[in-house]
Amino acid sequence: VRGEIASQLSPVAIARLGSHLLFANAMIDAAYYIGIRDRTRVDPSIAIWADHRSSSTASALRNLRKYISAPKEHRFSSEEDGFSIYDAAGLGRDENSWAPRPYGAYSLLRDIRKRSFPKVSDCFDVKQGVRTGLNGAFLVKKEFVLSLPEKERAFFKPAVVNESINNGQLSDRIYVFYPYDQNGCFFKREIELKRSVPVYFEKLLRPHKEKLQKRARIDESEWWILSEHRAWQTTPRPKIVSTYFGKSDSFAWDPSGTYVVVQGHAWLRLGGKTTKDFPNQVGLAYLAVLNDSIVDILLSGVSNHVGGGQWNLSKRFIAEMPLPDLFASGVSTELLKELSEFGQAIHKGRDFDRDKLTKFVRSIFSVTSPM
Numbered sequence: 426v427r428g429e430i431a432s433q434l435s436p437v438a439i440a441r442l443g444s445h446l447l448f449a450n451a452m453i454d455a456a457y458y459i460g461i462r463d464r465t466r467v468d469p470s471i472a473i474w475a476d477h478r479s480s481s482t483a484s485a486l487r488n489l490r491k492y493i494s495a496p497k498e499h500r501f502s503s504e505e506d507g508f509s510i511y512d513a514a515g516l517g518r519d520e521n522s523w524a525p526r527p528y529g530a531y532s533l534l535r536d537i538r539k540r541s542f543p544k545v546s547d548c549f550d551v552k553q554g555v556r557t558g559l560n561g562a563f564l565v566k567k568e569f570v571l572s573l574p575e576k577e578r579a580f581f582k583p584a585v586v587n588e589s590i591n592n593g594q595l596s597d598r599i600y601v602f603y604p605y606d607q608n609g610c611f612f613k614r615e616i617e618l619k620r621s622v623p624v625y626f627e628k629l630l631r632p633h634k635e636k637l638q639k640r641a642r643i644d645e646s647e648w649w650i651l652s653e654h655r656a657w658q659t660t661p662r663p664k665i666v667s668t669y670f671g672k673s674d675s676f677a678w679d680p681s682g683t684y685v686v687v688q689g690h691a692w693l694r695l696g697g698k699t700t701k702d703f704p705n706q707v708g709l710a711y712l713a714v715l716n717d718s719i720v721d722i723l724l725s726g727v728s729n730h731v732g733g734g735q736w737n738l739s740k741r742f743i744a745e746m747p748l749p750d751l752f753a754s755g756v757s758t759e760l761l762k763e764l765s766e767f768g769q770a771i772h773k774g775r776d777f778d779r780d781k782l783t784k785f786v787r788s789i790f791s792v793t794s795p796m
Contacts, residue, residue: 428520434460436470436517441525442485443477443730454730455482456524458517468497472513472525477730481507504528530726533719537747537790546744548752549665550693553740554585554686555601558640558652562633563602564687570600577622580604580611585666585679586688593716593771595666595677595684603651603685605659610650618649657693658685663703665692665711667743670735672724676715678708678772690738694752707751709768710761714749716771717786723747749789760789 437459447455473489475481485508492500492510502511509528517523526534545551557563570581583589583597590596602625604611612618619626630637630649638648661682668675668689682700694703714720728742736742751761763785770777 427517427523430458430460431518431520433462433464435463435466436460436523437468438471438473438489439513439517439523439525440473440475440485442473442475442482444475444479444482445477446479447482458523460517469512469514470516470518471510472516472531473508473510474525474527475508478507484508485510502528502532524729526726527722530722533722533792534726534747536792540791542747542790543750544744545692545746545748548695548748548750550695551740551743552655552657552686552691552693554689554691555603555651555655555658556653557601557687558643559633559636560687562629562637563651565600565602565629567598567600573622573624577625580622580625582685583683584688585668585677585684585686585691587668589684590666590668590671590675590677590689592674592774593677593712594774595679595772597684601685601687603654603658605651605654605656607656607659610647610654612649613647615649655686658691662693662697663700663705663708665708665715666690667692667738669738670731671738672735673716673718673720675735675738676712676720678712678768680705680708690740690743706761706765709766709772710751710764711748711768712771713764713767713782714751714786714789716768717782719783719786719790719792720746747790 440457442455445451475485511528581600582603584599584601586599638645723746724736727745728736767782
């Protein structure tokens, strides 16, 4: 649709207004597009962005009047608290995303992309986590697992859910029932299931049996399986993990690959298969980069806002985010060492010099101006 419109119209102004209160029951951001039937027009379109607050939309529209009325040579890109207005060359002229972004993110991404900087998709395969089909039956607290007989505990794995990641640190407070290997589920018959996990069966599975049988695309004769177990998770592999929605402190490092991602995403090294392919030092170095404040700016430039200062961290957005290739053979050993030390502090929940990390990460992205 964007491509077809762009072939017929020249954009004048494109706005993205983040408040969901502008229209009753709106589930997505409000937006508007103004174009004219003049394909010879070369002026850049005016980009208007406002965050989730209603006051930001009002401020943006008031300032837009001033921006339009000013002579073009006297227009200055504006980035205020909650909104941005600026000229965006190329916006609305092809089938790529037309979503205006905060000016700081727009200008940062423009500068980084001029240098053909690597992206997340150049280094990682971002995978979606498990779909249980009924969290109440399959997700349990660590205390519950520890109360089970030892033979039953083997069928539970620490899970990545929203509460598992805090300030870049991964915790095993929540576990998921995960009876899978490369050949699929261990239990083909209900009697096998009941014999292997009798306590769990009686306390959680049996009470939820009817609901589990009614799940879409589930064979009633195997009602205890997860809706989507994600076969790539049956073999433990080191990975970066994230929540579904979040910001720079919503990424963590799973060096042993023992965690099963449920409510979130996993970043697997592109083409990697073994622990050697994703060394611990590199994982910790990436953890340091991803927990720096510059990532919040980058996320605002590639992702959609979902409220509370959080961003959608799914593959279709995150894949376009610039990220250094720390797997490259030419990467300085000293750089990896320093970054991994920051990452280790984050991973262990220890204090570190955040300002020093920020300066270090900005130097990697070749960013010198304050943001």
